[in-house]
Amino acid sequence: MKDAPIARISLGLIGIGLVLAVTNSLVNSVALSNKIYFIATVQLAIALLFAVRLNKPDRAVWPVLLLIVLCSSVAQIFDGTFTAQPSLQAIPESLFLVVQLLLASGLLFIVSRRLGSDPLSVLVDGLIVALGAWFFIWKVLLQPTIGTQSITPLISVIQGSTLGISAIVLFTLATLLFGDSTRNASVWLVTGAISLTLFGDFLYAANDAGRIDITSTYSSTAYIFGLFLASAAFIHPSISLLTERGPILTQRPLMGRLIVTTAALILPVVVLALTNPVDSVDRVVQTISIFVLTAAVTSRIIHSVRANAATQHQLIESAQTDALTGLPNRSLMLALVNNSLITAMTEGRKPTVLFIDVDRFKNINDSLGHQAGDAVLIAVAQRLRNALPHRCAVARISGDEFVVLDPDTQDSSDAMQLANRVLESFYEPLNLRQGDVFVSASIGVSSFDPSITSTADDLLRHADTAMYRAKDAGRNCVAVFDESMLERVTQRLAIETALYRALERRELRLVHQPIVDIDMGDVVGFEALMRWQRDDGTMLSPAEFIPIAEETGTIVPLGAWALLEALTHLRGWITQGICRSDATMSVNVSPRQLHDPNFVAVVNEALLRAHVPPEQLWLEVTESVMIAQPEQALDALNALCALGVRIAIDDFGTGYSSLSLLQKFPIQRLKIDKSFVNGVAQDESARSLVRTIIAMGDSLGLDMVAEGIESVEQLQILAEMKCAKAQGFLISHPV
Structure with a gap:
């Protein structure tokens, strides 16, 4: 069976028990009360057998529960049948005593399984509640019956023991509720069933002691509803977890616990203030009870002081210690x-x-x-x-x-x-x-x-x-x-701070270096380069501020501005007839930009706003972009190529040069780094290296651009090597 239908059966039993209990009180008929009590006892036995089969119970607990039900049922059957023979009344009274003993033992076992991280405080608080209850039981229920002629001394001792053990049951019940383990439905139902049973016992005892004058049907009402709550607890699926320590409560019931223990302390004080000892026995019992209660309270205070000191020490230590390594923080x-x-x-x-x-x-x-x-x-x-x-x-x-x-x-x-x-x-x-x-x-x-x-x-x-x-x-x-480092750090901080305002102050500008077709000599494109002239007239090179912008993330808005600005310049030159209509614009892209999830959208928006076809935009990336987070970089480059934008590797040969990367990534152009081009006129090994790069690019169908051309001889040699395009100071400085 599913847990939800079984839980509804449990809820139904609670409802039936409530209706029968109310009916029993309103009708106030001993005959009807006995019949309802018999029904409650039978349904409890059925529910217990059903639960044993269904809920896979703890084998250490369920035999005790079965014995409790059996003893209680037999005791109720024989209770009141030996009025003519008072000595035989000891039989049902003894069975009631056995029920209390079994109940206390079972609860102690459950409590031992469910105690949380602070068992001593829970046990002492439970003991305080039990002692307060015991003081009440003694003064109100037990002491007045001592020496009366209505019952035999044996029965008096048995009933007194039963009520005394009720204090132990209260102790275990309070301990169960005061713990820091989560209390499921079965815990609450068991608590309610035992509480109602104890309440019925107190009504019965108070009536016998002459403290109240009620019929037995009212005490039976508590017993009836308690039996149905017990059945609901046994039927509920959570009963299988009764003896297991559940999850720790995030918020412990400290206020309720404080109220109950405070009331248990006040009760003996009030009784002592309003009454005097009746005889020497009463005086001894009161003295011993108060002594034990005082010892329990004192031990609780000492434990609380030590616990608070330990907690304070732990808080200080945790505030000053790294949790992972145990080192100071x-x-x-x-x-x-x-x-x-x-x-x-x-x-x-x-x-x-x-x-x-x-x-x-x-x-x-x-x-x-x-x-x-x-x-x-x-x-x-x-x-x-x-x-x-x-x-x-x-x-x-x-x-x-x-x-x-x-x-x-x-x-x-x-x-x-x-x-x-x-x-x-x-x-x-x-x-x-x-x-x-x-x-x-x-x-x-x-x-x-x-x-x-x-x-x-x-x-x-x-x-x-x-x-x-x-x-x-x-x-x-x-x-x-050394102090020079401090100066550099101060300068870096000043640059970092000013960089956030550089865009809005219009301190950044773009310069462009032409890219020419070596064979035809025509300008076929431009590379956009960023410059920063601060408001005090200081000119900063990209090498000074681009790494800082990359680290701080300001490269993302700076790059978006540079992209739109470069494409707008290109559109203006084409419209004015300054350059060819198919001229291209190359813009450098940093790893931080490429890994920005909005970068593809930024590129698309810049192309639309500048009215430049995607194939006229080259985005230049370094080889390191393809090494750090390659899957993310590949996705971004593929998305850019899907727009029609073309990708170039800048400074090729200075990073993680790899043929596998050229095959895997959508690359259309290689730009040979200036460090290789510098030596082509004098160094044969440099010429061989550049020739190999060009041959490799041609075999892969890649466009080849040589950077840093500074002499006619370099340009001639590159032309002989069939390098397609070139840029450098020989052709034009960035303007």
Whole structure:
């Protein structure tokens, strides 16, 4: 059967139980009450047998439940039948006692399975609730019946024990609800069934003690509804998970737990304030109960104080520690560096900071996955711990960046020895589950210098600057910070900031270098080149600002502007008759642009706005574009070719030259780099290399353009080699 229909059956049983319970109360007939109670008992037995077969129960729990149902049913049948023989009334009373014992044992077993991450606090809170209930039971229900003539001493002891064990049942029930495991439907239904049964017991006992005067039908009402709730719990599919610890609650029921435990504490205080001990037995029971309750509250307070202190310590530690590697994080490292600077000023030392970046870490993540990347970071952290002296502190401050502090270095030679020690630690491969992985590191070194370092943040920033110098130098090396680096960083930041405003201030402009047909001597196209003249008159070359624009992402809007501007210029020249109607425009495209998902749409819009046919636009890319994220680059180039735009490889031969790339990617033109063209007039090997490139391009049907022509001799040799087109200062400077 499906879970949903079974759950509806469970809901139906709750409804039937509620109707019968209300009917029992309203009619107030002992005969009818007995019949309804019999029906409730029979349906519980049927439901239990059905649930055992259907819900694959825990074998340790269900025999106990069957025994509880059996004992309870027999006790109810014989209860009241031995009024003429009071001594035999001990039989049903003993069965009721067995039911409470079994119930307490079963709940204790369930609670032991479901206790969460803080079992001690849950158990103590449950004990407090149970003690408060016990105090109420004693004063209201048990103590008044001691010494009465209506019942025998044996029955009095049995009934007292039954009510006393009710406090234990309350304890286990409170513990079950106070835990941090998710409470499913069966937990709530079992709780409701037991609570109603206990309520019925209290009504019955209170009536016997003379505290209230009601007929037995009212206590039977609680029993009837409780039996139907128990059946609903057994039938519900979630009963199979009753003894399993479920998912942890994201929000624990702290307010309800606080209210219940506070009420359990207040109740004994109120009873003690309003009543006096009746006799010595009452005084002893009250004293022992209050002592145990006080001990429970005291232990709970002590546990709470310790738990709060531990939690506070964990919060502080987690706030200052990297979760992955267990190393200090940036905030803690800054505090350590700051402390070392304070002592260094008085002790004449020069603390050193190493800023370490794992080279090409992104490639590891992309190729082996983030799990392998995490394993690399953990292994690097351990290797740094092993390689460095105990006086050094190691921190992971972000991603693949680590910082080392040595507070005891005396001069620059100590700092370099430390850096080389770290660099050498990367020579051996890292042993990962995926296999051995070799990694290298770029290390920036900065030592305390009062003239340029005033704070811990300064020292870290200087080491970071030196690390980027190490990366620029080819990675896997060490760079030491000096003041000239600070000047370059300041200048770079100024360029980066001004670059964001360069477009809106109209500081950027395009210049164009003609491309000629070598055989005919005609200008057949132009290459657009970007220039930046700042508002103070400073002229910046593309080599100064294009890499920064590429890193910051501003190359995307700059490239879109350059594309539209170049095509607009071409349309204007064609309209004015300055150039041929089929002249082309070449525009450089960076990897960042090509990987922009909107780039194809940007190109199409620029062609439409400038009224230039797609075949008159050449987009020039470098070979590196086809190496980094080749699938994404291939998709973009294919989409551009579908528009009719043609693709050229710029600076061919200086990057990852590969025939397989020329076959795989939709390339129509190769531009021979200036470094090869420079030597064709004097160097035979250079001529052979250029001749090979041209022959290869011709065999693949590619258009060939030689860049950087500066002499007539170079142009003549290229013509003899059958190179189709050329550009360079000999023909024209960019204008």
